[in-house]
Amino acid sequence: MKFSEVVGQERVKDNIRSMIIQHKVPHAVLLLGSSGVGALPLAIAMAHAMVCPSPVQGEACGACPSCNRSFKYLHPDVHFAFPTTGKDVTSDNLLPVWRNLLMKKHYFTKDDWINEIAADNKQANINKEECFNIRRKLSLKCAEAEVRVMIIWLPEYLGKEGNRLLKILEEPPPDTHFILVAEQSDQILQTIMSRCQLIKVPLLTDEVLDKTLKSIYPSVTDLQLNTVIQLANGSFSEAIALMAEQEDMNAGILIDWMRKCYKGNGLEMSRWVDEIAVWTKEKQKIFIRYSLHFFRGLLVLPILGQEKSNIPKEMIATSEKLRAILTDKQLEQMTHLADENFAHLERNANPKILFLDLSIKFHQIMQNKFFNL
Template sequence: MTDPAALPDLPLPEQRQIAIGHDAARTTVLTQLAEHRLPGAIMLQGPQGIGKATLAFELASAILTATGDEDPKRVREQVAAVSHPNLALLRRRSKDAKGYYSVIRVEDIRELRETLQHTRGRAGHRIAILDSIDECNPSAANALLKTLEEPPTDTTFLLISHRPGQLLPTIRSRCQNLAMRGLSDDLVRAVVSSSQPDLDAETLDRAVQLAGGRPRRAFETLALGENSPVGALLAWLQGPERMPVAAQIQLADALGADAQGPDMSFAREILNDWLAQEMREAAMQPAGRSRLASATELWEKAGALLGEADSVNLDMKQTLAVIFDAIRKHCALFANPAEPA
């Protein structure tokens, strides 16, 4: 199944199956596997792009091998092709030749549930991977909850979440939650070098610096052109209130020119990180209630606007212009805004 978030010329998580780092989460699951006490649902949670999906497929291969009767190499090959009969994978489905649905729908969850109710194709445990659960719409989330409340026997759900705080508390309570953190710069460098060993040192160092512990972000940096507006966005976020309005309009036009392109994808992550950091800093200030309320409102507004732009194909340039204007006004009201991550 194609990953709607896949980056060009990079292997998919199911093709990698070897996650660098994340030893604590890996050890926890492998210990449970060895002791025959795998839980019905495991949530791998943490920032997007740190290797959660890759670890999920690594664990899937280990579980299918340990509980089945096939050669490990054969299992890895089937997992890489998502063809193992005891493996189910759910991502956002393709809508047409031009793109994907913006959410995982209730019918997708129902189809997954029906698949898991069938007689298993091979001996051993079954694995269902949701990449990611954050993309379930409310109806899909409720349908998933019913499945987690009455899970099929000998089945483990591996749920990937970038924003666990926004999920239904009842879903989180049904899972073993494994928190995963960003990688060290050395580990990010190892991930990038393993896929692109011919990178020059300067380019690699810049990618690692901008990655912020997320290998995916490093790869996105490498995919950007020399004149990418992402650099201008990072500069603008250093002090939006000090920049002329014309600068943010030009920035919105440049980033929004290709709503599905790598520049826009990277920009959205940077904006999310900046907004999250601004809320954290406001929450830590003794007298930061007003700033926190403003930052929270800004987070919700940006998320709603971008979500609406995705779902009904609104003009991304105009959407960004509105978000940038709201950020500038927020920064003009409060001192010490967050630095871009």
């Protein structure tokens, strides 16, 4: 992979290229960025440039036999460690699946990975055996490149096992580099953080997402594009997921939900929840994000008007009716609940219970009977 394949992040790319050109790559780097902003692709492009025998301006040449192996994720001096499920399952056991996913797409989430290995209901972690494997691999000499690179994706999942890597992180073998790719710094052992040079990977700008999505989906309408960019919150993987869901998501379903919540018919709400409960977790999360976007648009509707509040045109009639019956306070309560339940869904809350509870509370708010916020 080359840096030119990474979406946006020009400042971070320049920083990494400069390190490579000047031969000043630290022995341990931590790329920290939210899901979908490109931290993993940056790490891979960095590793491929480091093992390329003829890099061009800090970038893998892409033409040599070494790059040919790298771009197929077969280079013997580029190693990966990532969360797995099962007591003794290590990254080596799942390398074919990992390579296959990377060949399909460079931007994916932890949930995408868990779905790929069919481990929906299992706890992912980087276990003790993985730590032993990392130390064993790095005790050997480089196979063909002048350096070797160990990429650890989501070191948050090391937990207390991270203590087993402290010594090798602080004093790695000669010509050895670690690139850690993390999303949540508060979940990483501070002793690991302190041994790495931190490189922050920011959210992608709306301009970058706009340009990139237009190149991938040339027929996308401005309304669709604006809605996706607002919901994606600077994440390219989220934007791609939203584009994939555009056809059967979200306005009609959201309108139907609001009507059922307003009426408060328990049987109708229960049937609606049964339909939503069979969706994938990712689709459920996207739907709540879409709902949040709509509620926030309703809050600013009286001030900014329809166009600037970014409410989809198919939701205009519904938005006007809801604004006529809901106060700002009620909308703030609904927004708070949706935001709170998005976090619960990310933590694997039961979707059937979650959406039914949310529907009941929305009904209470709409009828001005909700007092426990």
